[in-house]
Amino acid sequence: MATRTRKRPPAPRWRRILLWTLGSGLALLLLAALGLTVAVMNARANLPSFGELKSSPNGQMIRVRAADGTILVSLGPSYGEWIPYDEIPPVMRDAMVAVEDRRFRSHWGVDPVAIARIIKFAIDNHGNGRRLQGASTITQQVARTIFLSNSYTVSRKLREVVLALALERKFTKDQILELYLNKVYFGGGAYGIDAASRRFFGHPGTSLDLSEAAVVAGLVKAPSRYSPTADAEAAVGRAGVVLELMQETGAISASEAASADPHAVKLAPEPKQNSVRYFTDWALPQLETLIDETDAPLDVWTTLDLPMQRAADQAIRANAPAGVQGALLSLDRDGAVRAMVGGKDYVSSIYNRATQATRQPGSAFKLFVYLAALEAGYKPEDQVVDEPVTINGWSPRNSSGRFNGSMSLRSAFAYSINTVAAKLGRDVGYTTVADMARRFGITTPIDTRPAMVLGTSDVRLIDMTRAFASVSQKGVAVTPYGITRVTAGGSVIYQHQVDTSRVLVAPYVAAQMTDLLQTAVATGTGRAAQIGRPVAGKTGTTTSNKDGWFLGFSSGLTTGVWMGRDDARAVGGLQGGTAPARAFASFMQKAVASRPVENFETQVTLPEWQEEPDAESYYGEPDNGVFVDENGYPIEGPSEPEEMAPFQPEQQQPTRTPYEEPAPRETLDQDWLDRAIGRTGPPREPAPAPRRPAAGDPRRATERPGYDPDARPYQ
Structure with missing residues (x-):
């Protein structure tokens, strides 16, 4: 009798599902492993060489240098010297491994223990928006620092893992740690341990001791939070944690940990934010219009002369009255800015x-x-009359309240006689004066009402200084500049070219103006600006002594000084011929000390009519050498010119021709001084009293636009 085979009962459903799941999972795992292997091998094949990774920067660094090559300021990321692995202090290597990746020597670029921790973190915090963190090994941080961004996304994390595994396949552990210690960001703009050591301790990274290494290693987790310059206590506390971890991993003994004292670490002094920053803040925005390079490290060579800058800073600090701000700008003959002080304290x-x-x-x-006036045909020796004058209801006056009768144009300028300036403006036309100011580089709006001749329109110190510099250069336009050249990787990518093609006025006009300016310093309101060599310049003081100016030049250097309060309140005793002129002299004595003495060409011979040059070769449109925005920063091109209100004086006098016979030159002798200040002098018809403003008139007393404290001769 045949035996019957019994059929096995089918496997339970759950077992079939489990087997299928395990099989499918294994297959997927194998596929994932295969894909990962292919991705890693592909990434490894495309990785740069170790030498290429060493040389690649993490951003654009800009070093700004003075005229002598001294580094004024470093901007952007800062990179120190590259330190080879064998020269990195062992305590620095051990500190970084202990605090950032204690299993660095044993994993393959990714730490499984850390991966498990990050998975648990993701599950526990699913949907709450918190970042995935805490799983990055040193190798992963190298991958992120060099190749990736800091965005916290799953795709970025997967790319980071692939690159980390590829790095481990291509480079040794020592090479990876060398890359890390020379590339990672430590805060304060410092990348790498050498930059961090120099930034925080003032010495190279090769000489870091245990306490300093603990401070530096503690910065990587949160550079801004644990920066020793921002929060010393937080930095010391974090360094203590690093020392404990080093002891736990066996990198140091208990006695070594106890002997280390992060509290005793001496920090490098913070660089002083001195007046040099006024200059760099002005010059650096110009790079956007000068160069296109945005990646390579740059060296920006500037015109700033550090000894002159120190002298300028001292001159403003020593001479500006208490509670008063001051500014100084000095231009060389080609427009190079040698010194710039924008205030008492940056x-x-x-x-x-x-x-x-x-x-x-x-x-x-x-x-x-x-x-x-000089361009219209007036000459310094021409006789003018200081007398009461009313123009469209405006009656300027001299501070002495007296009028001095006939005098030369030279004398009127030297002693800043207001009535003469008002008559000159009326004679040549106020729009003509405004056009002259535009021609010489004034970029701010200019009022063309009669009182404009006494300086009622707001201007910038840089514009006024360049105008005086153009006079010193015999009428050739001077354009201020601060950057001489820019280099990238040792190659010059920008070189400044000085333009001397623009002639603003005929040379003889500039020479005559220099004659007047020299007299103003030698015998007039600017005598406090004398420095023992020829100086030409002019004072300026506004109503109620709110502003004091002195601008002048000597030995090829033109300097402008302004003083006043930011809120435009009155400053008792402030006049252009006092503190500003003294600051000018204090600065210029040091600035031109090593320069040869240069005499001015004040002996002017006017050209014959037949030799008169074509006017178009000397002047035309305003000087467009540089334009500025409302903050004083250079911009690429001009805006629409300010529309100037036309003004037609009631009696427009004809301009003089260059070939008129000059009147006898007046001598600045004691007799003239006596008459100028109201002492007894030769009898003459009494001058009518100036029109007195009515009560409540805003021009009453010293607030009148005609008031000029500079218009007082010295006794």
Whole structure:
């Protein structure tokens, strides 16, 4: 009898599902492993060489240098010297491994223990928006630092894992740690341990001791939070944690950990944010229009002369009255900015009063009035009359309240006689004066009412200084500049070219103006600006002594000084011929000490009519060498020119021709001084008293636009 085979009962459903799941999972795992292997091998094949990774920067670094090559300021990421693995202090290597990746020597680029921790973190915090963190090995951080961004996404994390595994397949552990210690960000703009050591301790990274290494290693987790310059206590506390971890991993003994004292670490002093920053803040925005390079590290070579800058800073600090701000700008004969001080203290105020502030120049604006008059045919020896004058209801006056009768144009300028300036403006035309100011580089709006001749329109110190510099250069336009060249990787990518093609006025006009300016310093309101060598310049003081100016030049250097309060309140005793002139002299004595003495060409011989050059070869449109925005920063091109209100004086006098016979030159002797200040002098018809403003008139007393404290002769 045949035996019957019994059929086995089918496997339970759950077992079939389990087997299928395990099989499918294994297959997927194998596929994932295969895909990962292919991705890693592909990434490894495309990785740069170790040498290429060493040389690749993490961002653009800009070093700004003075004229002598001294580094003024470093911007962007800072990279120190590359330190090879064998030269990195062992305590620094051990500290970083202990705090960032204690299993660095044993894993393959990814730490499974850390991966398990991050998975648990993701499950526990699913949907709450918290970042995935805590799983990155040193190798992963190298991959992220060099190749990836800091965005916290799953795709970025997967790419980071692939690159980390590829790095481990291509480079040794020592090479990876060398890359890490020379590339990782430590805060304060410092990348790498050498930059961090120099930034925080003032010495190279090769000499880091245990306590310093603990401080540096503690920065990687949160550079801004644990920065020793931002929060010393937080940095010390974090360094203590690093020392404990080093002891746990066996990197140091208990006695070594106990002997280390992060509290005793001496930090490098913070660099002083001195007046140099006024200059760099002005110059660096110009890079956007000069170069296109945005990746390679740059060296920006500037015109700043550090000894002159120190002298300028000292001159402003020593001479500006208490509670008063001051600014100084000095230009070389080609327009190079040698010194720029925008205020007494950059730390307390970064507002640059040399390039951004707009203030009334007072009598310093008479430069353009007299330039227009000289170009129209007036000569320094011409006789003019200081007498009461009313123009469209405006009656300027001299501070002495007296009028001095006939005098030369030279004398009127030297002693800043207001009535003469008003008559000159009326004679040549106020729009003509405004055009002259535009021609010489004034970029701010200019009022063309009669009182404009006394400096009622706001101007910038940089514009006024360039105008005086153009006079010193015999009428050739001077354009201020601060950057001489820019280099990237040792190659010059920008070189400044000085333009001397623009002639603003005929050379003889500039020479005559220099004659007047020299007299103003030698015998007039600017005598406090004398420095023992020829100086030409002009004072400026506004109503109620709100602003004091002195601008002048000597030995090829033109310097402008402004003083006043930021809130434009009156400053008792502030005049252009006092503190500003003294600051000018203090600075210039040091600035030109090593320069040869240069005499001015004041012996002017006017050209014959037949030799008169074509006017178009000397002047035309305003000087467009540089334009600035409302903050005083250079911009690429001009805006629409300010529309100037036309003004037609009631009695427009004809301009003089260059070939008129000059009147006898007046001598600045004691007799003239006596008459100028109201002492007894030769009898003459009494001058009518000036019109007195009615009560409540805003021009009453010292607030009148005609008031000019500079207009007082010295006794």
